Amino acid sequence: MARSAGAKAVPGAHIHDVIIVGGGIAGLSAAWRLRDRDILVLEAGDRPGGRICSVDGDNGVMNFGAHMFGGPGTIVGDLCCALGLSLRPIDAGLMAIALKGRLRLKGRAELLPFLLPLAPAARLSLIKAGLGLRLGSGKAAAMLRRTADEPWPEMTRQRLDFAGAETLAERLGCLHPQAALIIRAITERCGGDPSGISAGHGLRSFANVWSSTSPGFHLVGGSSRLPEALAERLGRRLRLQTPVRHVERGEGSLEVRVDGKGAETVRHFARTVILATPATQTRTIMPALRSSVKAALGEIRYGPFLSVALNTAEQAPGRLERTYAVSTPDSAFGVLFNQSVNRFSLAGHEKGGSLMMFAGAARAEKLMQLGDDEIASRFAGDLRKLLPELIPAGAPVVKRWPLGAPYAFTGRAALQPALTQSLERIALAGDYLEFPNMEAAIRSGNEAADRVLRWL
Numbered sequence: 140m141a142r143s144a145g146a147k148a149v150p151g152a153h154i155h156d157v158i159i160v161g162g163g164i165a166g167l168s169a170a171w172r173l174r175d176r177d178i179l180v181l182e183a184g185d186r187p188g189g190r191i192c193s194v195d196g197d198n199g200v201m202n203f204g205a206h207m208f209g210g211p212g213t214i215v216g217d218l219c220c221a222l223g224l225s226l227r228p229i230d231a232g233l234m235a236i237a238l239k240g241r242l243r244l245k246g247r248a249e250l251l252p253f254l255l256p257l258a259p260a261a262r263l264s265l266i267k268a269g270l271g272l273r274l275g276s277g278k279a280a281a282m283l284r285r286t287a288d289e290p291w292p293e294m295t296r297q298r299l300d301f302a303g304a305e306t307l308a309e310r311l312g313c314l315h316p317q318a319a320l321i322i323r324a325i326t327e328r329c330g331g332d333p334s335g336i337s338a339g340h341g342l343r344s345f346a347n348v349w350s351s352t353s354p355g356f357h358l359v360g361g362s363s364r365l366p367e368a369l370a371e372r373l374g375r376r377l378r379l380q381t382p383v384r385h386v387e388r389g390e391g392s393l394e395v396r397v398d399g400k401g402a403e404t405v406r407h408f409a410r411t412v413i414l415a416t417p418a419t420q421t422r423t424i425m426p427a428l429r430s431s432v433k434a435a436l437g438e439i440r441y442g443p444f445l446s447v448a449l450n451t452a453e454q455a456p457g458r459l460e461r462t463y464a465v466s467t468p469d470s471a472f473g474v475l476f477n478q479s480v481n482r483f484s485l486a487g488h489e490k491g492g493s494l495m496m497f498a499g500a501a502r503a504e505k506l507m508q509l510g511d512d513e514i515a516s517r518f519a520g521d522l523r524k525l526l527p528e529l530i531p532a533g534a535p536v537v538k539r540w541p542l543g544a545p546y547a548f549t550g551r552a553a554l555q556p557a558l559t560q561s562l563e564r565i566a567l568a569g570d571y572l573e574f575p576n577m578e579a580a581i582r583s584g585n586e587a588a589d590r591v592l593r594w595l
């Protein structure tokens with residue numbers, strides 16, 4: 140490995156080609172692309188994957204983070220295939236809804252206003268909002284296709300600029316409270332409430348829900364198989380439980396400081412650094428970033444997510460067998476995801492099930508003020524009311540994501556030139572640079588890797 144002549148590293152210290160800070164999927168995919176170089180990945184947590192997190196439960200995989208994968212032909216799908224991982228089509232409904240104790244599992248999204256127990260004014264309001272969302276999400280899908288081949292900085296700017304001058308609430312106009320409740324339970328999946336997210340962010344989320352490829356694929360064995368497979372291949376080049384405290388430029392190298400096992404500080408050196416941490420951390424660990432970048436990082440907004448996973452012990456197909464997502468606007472949680480969808484029709488006829496009860500945005504923020512036991516008990520209680528036939532196997536497990544999803548707000552696109560500018564020997568990565576999903580996170584990691592390759 141070449142050493143830079145002007146490096147102010149400790150004499151004799153090793154200088155890596157690239158240090159990647161953050162072992163979420165953005166950092167890991169950058170590392171994968173740079174695997175033939177001298178790299179070091181430093182991750183604060185005790186497992187790789189960040190917001191991709193699943194564990195093996197007794198009755199099926201329990202999922203706490205990302206769970207819907209793109210298939211072959213998408214960046215995330217192709218990465219899974221390259222690593223020899225298997226994807227299974229979810230092949231089930233994403234638009235079921237439960238309201239006032241009534242569970243509607245079938246029916247097209249467009250028909251929901253007619254199927255739900257709503258006051259006539261609420262029905263009308265929902266029809267009007269639904270039409271606007273349908274039209275807008277069609278435009279969002281077309282915009283995504285149109286921008287797909289743009290260079291990354293321009294692509295992300297255009298995507299964030301799409302319907303970015305007004306909030307989703309402004310776009311939808313005045314809604315009947317019942318209609319607003321239903322819409323909010325859908326938008327909370329993308330991090331913010333209609334009054335906080337840009338119309339473009341909301342419409343892009345609806346485009347995902349309504350697309351022909353939705354709800355996509357599950358990773359066989361659980362979502363964590365993806366970061367685990369990358370971690371396995373990186374071997375000792377990935378260090379867990381290694382929080383980076385400070386990154387600083389030297390003359391020919393960058394210095395990365397981490398806390399050692401005792402009170403000492405360990406210093407690592409590299410010719411280039413990829414900061415693949417959430418925007419808030421990125422700003423803190425590198426105080427000497429260009430002021431325009433620091434200011435833009437400080438503007439990024441995250442919405443909280445809360446997920447509660449529960450194994451169940453049914454021995455025969457139940458009402459949810461062919462339903463993946465149930466929107467539950469008037470429950471403690473906002474969405475119920477059936478992680479073991481189609482389980483009884485799969486080879487092997489595994490028994491039991493796995494559910495993920497999810498809350499986002501304002502609902503999650505409020506719930507997060509409670510202790511885990513109280514959250515688990517409220518969620519389990521509402522689940523019992525909704526599906527009394529389910530047989531819980533074990534206790535519900537609560538996972539909090541204070542930085543659940545970075546969401547676009549009005550004017551967000553104006554920050555993009557600062558965030559995507561070329562910074563000498565430093566590259567940023569993370570979903571906050573575009574949209575809160577694995578596809579955008581991996582794309583940003585790939586882009587960061589390509590940037591540092593040009594500097595090496």
Ligand SMILES: Cc1cc2nc3c(=O)[nH]c(=O)nc-3n(C[C@H](O)[C@H](O)[C@H](O)COP(=O)(O)OP(=O)(O)OC[C@H]3O[C@@H](n4cnc5c(N)ncnc54)[C@H](O)[C@@H]3O)c2cc1C
Pocket residue numbers: 160161162163164165166181182183184187188189190191203204205206207208381382383384415416417420424444445446540543544568569570571574575576577578580
């Ligand atoms: C509940 C939930 C459901 C989701 N569902 C989906 C879905 O179905 N489909 C989809 O595509 N996406 C989904 N997402 C979004 C997806 O998980 C994220 O967009 C993606 O994983 C973000 O990856 P990232 O690498 O940008 O960030 P992160 O995963 O947040 O990774 C950042 C990493 O940096 C580490 N770090 C932070 N500070 C330091 C430091 N000082 N030193 C070292 N390391 C540090 C963190 O520990 C973390 O591992 C979901 C997310 C959540 C929370």
